[in-house]
Amino acid sequence: MTNKKSLKSALHEVEGIQQPATTNDSSIKKIKRQRRKQPTEEEFVEKIIEGDISYLSRAITLIESTNSNHQKKATAILEQCLPFANKSVRIGITGVPGVGKSTFIEAFGKYFTKQNKKVAVLAIDPSSSINKGSILGDKTRMEELVKDQNVYIRPSPSGSSLGGVAQKTRETIILCEAASFDVIFIETVGVGQSETAVHSMVDFFLLLKLAGAGDELQGIKRGIIEMADAIVINKADNDNKKYAELAKNEFTRALHLYPPKESGWQPQVTTCSAIYNEGIDTVYKIINDYFNLTKSNGYFEKHRNEQNNYWFLETINYQLITNFYNKKRVKEGLKKYKEDIKNLKTTPFKAAQEILKLSKK
Amino acid sequence: MTNKKSLKSALHEVEGIQQPATTNDSSIKKIKRQRRKQPTEEEFVEKIIEGDISYLSRAITLIESTNSNHQKKATAILEQCLPFANKSVRIGITGVPGVGKSTFIEAFGKYFTKQNKKVAVLAIDPSSSINKGSILGDKTRMEELVKDQNVYIRPSPSGSSLGGVAQKTRETIILCEAASFDVIFIETVGVGQSETAVHSMVDFFLLLKLAGAGDELQGIKRGIIEMADAIVINKADNDNKKYAELAKNEFTRALHLYPPKESGWQPQVTTCSAIYNEGIDTVYKIINDYFNLTKSNGYFEKHRNEQNNYWFLETINYQLITNFYNKKRVKEGLKKYKEDIKNLKTTPFKAAQEILKLSKK
Numbered sequence: 001m002t003n004k005k006s007l008k009s010a011l012h013e014v015e016g017i018q019q020p021a022t023t024n025d026s027s028i029k030k031i032k033r034q035r036r037k038q039p040t041e042e043e044f045v046e047k048i049i050e051g052d053i054s055y056l057s058r059a060i061t062l063i064e065s066t067n068s069n070h071q072k073k074a075t076a077i078l079e080q081c082l083p084f085a086n087k088s089v090r091i092g093i094t095g096v097p098g099v100g101k102s103t104f105i106e107a108f109g110k111y112f113t114k115q116n117k118k119v120a121v122l123a124i125d126p127s128s129s130i131n132k133g134s135i136l137g138d139k140t141r142m143e144e145l146v147k148d149q150n151v152y153i154r155p156s157p158s159g160s161s162l163g164g165v166a167q168k169t170r171e172t173i174i175l176c177e178a179a180s181f182d183v184i185f186i187e188t189v190g191v192g193q194s195e196t197a198v199h200s201m202v203d204f205f206l207l208l209k210l211a212g213a214g215d216e217l218q219g220i221k222r223g224i225i226e227m228a229d230a231i232v233i234n235k236a237d238n239d240n241k242k243y244a245e246l247a248k249n250e251f252t253r254a255l256h257l258y259p260p261k262e263s264g265w266q267p268q269v270t271t272c273s274a275i276y277n278e279g280i281d282t283v284y285k286i287i288n289d290y291f292n293l294t295k296s297n298g299y300f301e302k303h304r305n306e307q308n309n310y311w312f313l314e315t316i317n318y319q320l321i322t323n324f325y326n327k328k329r330v331k332e333g334l335k336k337y338k339e340d341i342k343n344l345k346t347t348p349f350k351a352a353q354e355i356l357k358l359s360k361k
Numbered sequence: 362m363t364n365k366k367s368l369k370s371a372l373h374e375v376e377g378i379q380q381p382a383t384t385n386d387s388s389i390k391k392i393k394r395q396r397r398k399q400p401t402e403e404e405f406v407e408k409i410i411e412g413d414i415s416y417l418s419r420a421i422t423l424i425e426s427t428n429s430n431h432q433k434k435a436t437a438i439l440e441q442c443l444p445f446a447n448k449s450v451r452i453g454i455t456g457v458p459g460v461g462k463s464t465f466i467e468a469f470g471k472y473f474t475k476q477n478k479k480v481a482v483l484a485i486d487p488s489s490s491i492n493k494g495s496i497l498g499d500k501t502r503m504e505e506l507v508k509d510q511n512v513y514i515r516p517s518p519s520g521s522s523l524g525g526v527a528q529k530t531r532e533t534i535i536l537c538e539a540a541s542f543d544v545i546f547i548e549t550v551g552v553g554q555s556e557t558a559v560h561s562m563v564d565f566f567l568l569l570k571l572a573g574a575g576d577e578l579q580g581i582k583r584g585i586i587e588m589a590d591a592i593v594i595n596k597a598d599n600d601n602k603k604y605a606e607l608a609k610n611e612f613t614r615a616l617h618l619y620p621p622k623e624s625g626w627q628p629q630v631t632t633c634s635a636i637y638n639e640g641i642d643t644v645y646k647i648i649n650d651y652f653n654l655t656k657s658n659g660y661f662e663k664h665r666n667e668q669n670n671y672w673f674l675e676t677i678n679y680q681l682i683t684n685f686y687n688k689k690r691v692k693e694g695l696k697k698y699k700e701d702i703k704n705l706k707t708t709p710f711k712a713a714q715e716i717l718k719l720s721k722k
Contacts, residue, residue, distance in 0.1 A: 082708050308702050308709045315713035341669045347443050348669045352676035
């Protein structure tokens with residue numbers, strides 16, 4: 001009487017026919033075959049220098065890989081690309097979510113491409129591995145740039161530590177420069193320590209702001225304002241225009257209270273409306289003035305040398321730590337010692353000394 | 362005619378008699394003799410556990426020393442003190458200069474000592490080595506506490522890196538606990554990354570604020586508010602009282618917007634006037650409630666274990682890097698490679714790989 005199959009409930013579903021596989025066997029084989037056929041280092045370098053975006057992309061994937069063979073190959077490619085690097089201008093762009101970074105980069109990027117410049121857009125977002133909501137992950141937010149042949153957009157590498165993510169981005173800059181990109185934007189969200197990392201690898205640091213929002217709301221650290229070479233108040237359109245002007249005056253006054261910069265540059269404040277493409281020319285002029293000044297007074301060279309020194313030490317520290325934790329003995333030891341620390345059988349200091357000794361055996 | 366000696370000018374000074382030496386030879390000998398006579402590790406440990414402040418101080422000096430023999434001795438003392446540690450409550454206190462940290466610690470410390478508790482006051486100020494203006498350096502700001510036999514005040518260790526400074530403070534906590542201090546305050550200024558370091562070594566994190574000052578002015582990062590277990594609005598006296606109440610309401614509302622804490626604790630906001638000794642009892646009650654809650658729901662233990670794990674890894678990383686840069690070969694190599702980087706003869710990555718290889722020889 002209660003045969004479930006025959007019960008004509010409103011929730012009853014008719015069983016459908018079997019669906020075809022969602023993947024195509026011959027496609028899978030083709031993909032595998034191509035993957036196996038990795039280009040040589042020399043092929044990579046040659047193609048990157050020609051400006052081949054597909055090879056550039058694949059080389060960046062090697063940089064981002066955690067596989068040690070991939071890393072070795074990436075290092076070799078990097079070294080051979082170095083003589084062709086160092087020729088772009090590197091511009092850091094920060095601002096909290098909602099300030100309009102993508103729209104600004106779209107408008108500003110187009111300003112460069114119209115002058116036949118090649119533009120690469122990179123990002124540093126150490127949180128991307130946690131919340132998966134990587135900035136730049138959604139390329140559709142830069143609708144027009146993404147279609148431009150002279151533009152290369154790459155989302156933030158993922159990684160558990162900011163140091164690692166920054167390292168990879170720094171190396172990616174070198175590859176993009178070898179591929180003849182003239183301008184490199186590096187985007188980050190101004191809420192963590194990532195903007196310090198970006199600041200350490202760019203020539204010019206641009207802070208995007210909104211009018212009317214207090215700093216508490218915008219979540220921008222005081223230190224970031226000190227880093228900025230320009231503050232651009234975005235969304236200066238319609239009813240917002242007068243507030244943007246007020247904010248501009250306020251920031252201009254505030255910036256004068258900071259001590260002069262080593263570069264000799266007085267940070268500038270301007271307004272723009274990225275979505276209506278207004279004020280972008282002023283931003284361009286500011287950046288141009290900056291490069292004219294710093295290239296003539298020697299600061300540009302000096303600053304890049306300091307950044308190189310910084311990255312020299314950062315690379316050493318990062319490698320020291322990565323090499324250590326990759327040792328099999330250390331991996332095993334870590335588990336054991338963490339358990340011992342938990343059970344109060346040992347202390348952090350003692351355990352650290354012991355695992356350091358262990359790793360040397 | 363113009364014999365200078367005999368010229369009776371208004372600026373003429375009669376030569377005085379020779380002054381006695383400002384130091385006493387026999388005193389100098391005595392000091393040198395005592396210095397030479399370093400106590401043994403066992404003497405140190407025994408005296409520290411007895412609560413001998415003078416030995417505690419000297420052991421902390423060993424921790425802070427850069428001399429490798431001193432460091433070895435410090436590690437040995439530390440290890441033997443460990444079974445006696447872990448019994449205090451550790452309270453972090455942060456706030457920008459001018460918020461009244463010293464006055465607050467003085468008032469709050471006395472609240473504990475009146476209950477026959479022993480109070481240690483430490484500090485983390487990574488800038489102290491640069492501007493020499495160490496917080497807590499001026500003990501006279503805690504006039505009454507400094508005279509109390511149950512109080513030990515120690516200024517921030519100096520050091521070039523926050524990691525090193527934090528490491529030393531963390532070790533100092535252990536020694537203070539072994540010397541039976543019941544409460545350990547760790548003070549820091551809320552403007553850099555030092556408060557993150559302090560947060561990683563305390564059970565309770567207290568943020569001192571002023572009424573009326575915007576966050577931009579107070580220079581407090583948004584992240585610090587998220588870390589706070591209590592926000593105490595200081596200087597709530599006289600005309601300031603009503604502004605302090607307004608600020609209290611504002612912060613209370615703001616804190617409710619943050620996601621709940623893992624500890625299950627809802628951060629509290631209160632006002633006080635440290636200088637008039639008002640509201641200190643409420644702060645005490647809040648902290649007491651916190652410890653009652655977290656000790657009963659298991660968070661206290663869990664949190665300390667997480668902190669231990671964090672310090673386990675931090676100690677390893679710090680040691681790896683310190684050991685590396687202390688190698689003679691590395692010191693020499695660094696100079697050479699920095700020069701090569703400057704002259705664009707090599708790149709940061711390549712130089713880093715080479716110096717890492719060099720160090721292994």
